[in-house]
Amino acid sequence: MSADDPEGDDFVPLSALNALLYCDRRAALRHLDGLYVHNEHTRRGDSLHARADRPGFERRKGVRTERGLWVASRRLRLYGRADLVEFRRDPGPRRRGEPVAETAYPVEYKRGKARRWDNDDVQLCAQAFCLEEMLGRPVPAGAVYHAQSKARREVPFTPELRAETTAAIDRLHALLASDRVPPPVLKPRCRGCSLRGHCLPEAFANPRRIAALSRALFSASLAQTDPIPEARARRSKSHGRPARPSDDPAAHSQET
Ligand code: SF4
Numbered sequence: 001m002s003a004d005d006p007e008g009d010d011f012v013p014l015s016a017l018n019a020l021l022y023c024d025r026r027a028a029l030r031h032l033d034g035l036y037v038h039n040e041h042t043r044r045g046d047s048l049h050a051r052a053d054r055p056g057f058e059r060r061k062g063v064r065t066e067r068g069l070w071v072a073s074r075r076l077r078l079y080g081r082a083d084l085v086e087f088r089r090d091p092g093p094r095r096r097g098e099p100v101a102e103t104a105y106p107v108e109y110k111r112g113k114a115r116r117w118d119n120d121d122v123q124l125c126a127q128a129f130c131l132e133e134m135l136g137r138p139v140p141a142g143a144v145y146h147a148q149s150k151a152r153r154e155v156p157f158t159p160e161l162r163a164e165t166t167a168a169i170d171r172l173h174a175l176l177a178s179d180r181v182p183p184p185v186l187k188p189r190c191r192g193c194s195l196r197g198h199c200l201p202e203a204f205a206n207p208r209r210i211a212a213l214s215r216a217l218f219s220a221s222l223a224q225t226d227p228i229p230e231a232r233a234r235r236s237k238s239h240g241r242p243a244r245p246s247d248d249p250a251a252h253s254q255e256t
Contacts, residue, residue, distance in 0.1 A: 011072070012172055014080030014126050017165075020172045021119035022189060027172065028181040029195055037194045062089045064102065071130035076169050082127050083109045083145075104131045106142040107152065118164070120144050121155050125165040128157050 012031070019027040029035040055068035064087040072079035087102040094100065106127045110120055121144070128139040143152040155161070175182075186205035190196055204210060 010173070010177070011077045011079050012176060014071075014078055014123055014130075016172055016176075017126055017168055018119045018123045020175065021122055021168060023185075023187075023193065024175060024182045025184055025199065026193060026195055028175055029199065031176055032179060032181060035195060035198060037198065063087065064089075071127055071134060073130040073133045075133055076126070076129055077173065078126060078130060078169065080127065080130070082106050082131075085127075085131065103137065104128075104135060104139050106131060106139070107145055108142070109145045109147060112146055112148050116153070121161060122165045122168050124155055125157050125161050126169065129162075129165065 016027050016031050019030055056065075057067070058065045066085050066087070067083065069082045069085050070079070071082050071085075084107040086105040086107065088105055090101040090103060106124060108120060108124045108127070110117075124142045124144060128142055131139045139157065141154060141156045143154050145152050184190075184199050184201040184204045186201040190199075190201045193199070203213070
């Protein structure tokens with residue numbers, strides 16, 4: 001994280017945190033190499049968000065709701081769009097002329113059934129950090145709305161979740177500043193990852209297979225592109241006479 005560049009371009013999107021906790025390599029491929037590939041899961045997620053975070057505003061008794069609200073933290077170099085933020089009027093009496101005191105309550109929409117995923121909770125907590133900095137007020141809790149179960153799961157922003165989120169933000173900045181894509185690590189989550197066809201974790205997770213593929217690839221390309229050492233050897237055997245095609249076993253193998 002850089003604190004000496006207050007308007008710089010090292011702000012990172014909140015969604016990158018979710019990607020990082022899914023897989024470091026996925027976050028780097030997406031946010032360093034700009035690689036984004038859709039699969040069934042990402043299409044469904046995008047279509048849910050297209051509906052959920054359409055900008056809008058509504059008010060009901062004691063609650064003002066903003067949809068598709070942009071949030072940012074200069075301190076943490078983060079920005080993103082919250083699907084929905086409820087501003088709940090604080091209970092208790094208010095003196096005449098006093099502004100209404102409200103507490104923000106972010107809600108993030110996710111596909112699937114109600115179930116705790118670290119990456120969803122960290123992304124939501126990072127939204128809370130942004131709102132706290134923007135509003136100058138604590139944000140004690142939020143919720144993840146699970147579309148398949150049509151249920152909200154409340155997420156209190158405990159000291160443990162805040163520490164986990166801060167560590168993830170630091171790790172994300174370090175990863176993106178390093179400008180390096182980590183190697184693939186084959187894991188159960190690879191099965192649902194839209195980048196699997198580009199990442200090839202099965203091939204690269206096996207060092208013996210990589211060695212065999214490298215040998216096959218580079219010995220074949222060397223035989224095709226670097227005939228000079230063999231040609232030199234043949235010239236010296238034939239006392240400077242240029243080699244005839246029939247002297248060159250590599251030439252035969254290329255013709256067949
Ligand atoms: S396929 Fe696996 S290792 Fe590769 S980016 Fe996806 S989750 Fe990460």
